[in-house]
Amino acid sequence: MTTNLVTKQIFAMGGGGFSMEPGNPLLDQYILGLCKEKTPKVCFIPTASGDSDKYIVKFYSAFIQLLCKPSHLSLFNPHTSDFRSFLLEQDIIYVGGGNTKNLIALWKEWGLDHLLREVWDNGVILCGLSAGSICWFEQGVTDSIPGNMTVLQCLGFLKGSNCPHYDGEAERRPVYHQLLSQGLIGEGYATDDGVGLHFIGNQLKTIVSSRPQAKAYRLERIDETVKETTLEPIYLGKS
Structure with missing residues (x-):
């Protein structure tokens, strides 16, 4: 954990990493590279999947091959009552996919x-x-409720809104545009699968991708009209 001048970092991926790209470690390697430690401690939090055993196994199978010290925190079967000390010992906290509504509810509880x-x-690093x-x-923008894409109020560490899987799920783009045009969601960012947004504090500093054609997008509302600006990421593979 950083002990001198604190740099607050969040790396938000639309999709990708070990669970979606098991043969493509580019995003996971980038995450590890954000830490100054040579062998960072990485804690996986799989709450959104209901602490799926298969998901946890996938995490360990991937990260034991990388230069790090992997662990996980389950809320359904916690190994400690002192979450605070355990989390403060980590260098990186890696949160998995699943049901965001359940994740927020359980985390708050x-x-x-x-x-x-x-x-x-x-x-x-989060x-x-x-x-x-x-x-x-x-x-x-979440599909936590079956059959509906809805707005979910989240933690607010970063300003604005977020929509993942922008190219992977056909309904994502039209729903995000509709919600924004109606003023039901704030301006924000969308990301294709394989794209990560690297924030320092609350400022977006770098956009990277594990897929050569994947993109990020900035969405703004101007007089009830949505402006979508394509943001070109840095491809982490060999060009």
């Missing part, structure tokens, strides 16, 4: 929302994909 803000303030991306923003 366990007080994890406050603890994660504290560890972020202390220099622990990251994740899908639900683990949406959760850090003020609002997100």
Whole structure:
């Protein structure tokens, strides 16, 4: 964990990483590279999946091959009652995908929302994909309720809104545009699968991708009209 001048970092992925791209470690390697430690401690939080055993196994199978010390925190079967000390010991917290509405509800019930803000303030890097991306923003476009894309109020560590899987799920773009044009969601960012937004504090500093054609987008509302600006990421692979 950073002990000197604190740099607050969040890396929000639209989709990708070990669970969606098991043969493409580019985004996960980028995450590890954000830490100054040679062998960072990486804690996986799979709350949004209901702490799926298969998901946890996938995490360990991927990260034991990388230069890090992996662990996980389950809320359904916690290994400790002292979440605060455990999380403060980590260098990186990696949040998995799944049901964002359940994730937010459970985190608030366990007080994890406050603890994660504290560890972020202390220099622990926060990251994740899908639900683990949406959760850090003020609002997100979620499919947590079956059959509906809805607005979800999230933690608000980062300003604005977020929509993952922009190219992977056909309804994402039209729904985000509609919600924004109606003033039901704030301006924000959308990301294709394989794209990550790297924030320092509350400022977007770098956009990277594990897929050569993947993009990020800035969405703004101007007189009830949505302006979508394509943001070109840095491709992390060989061009």
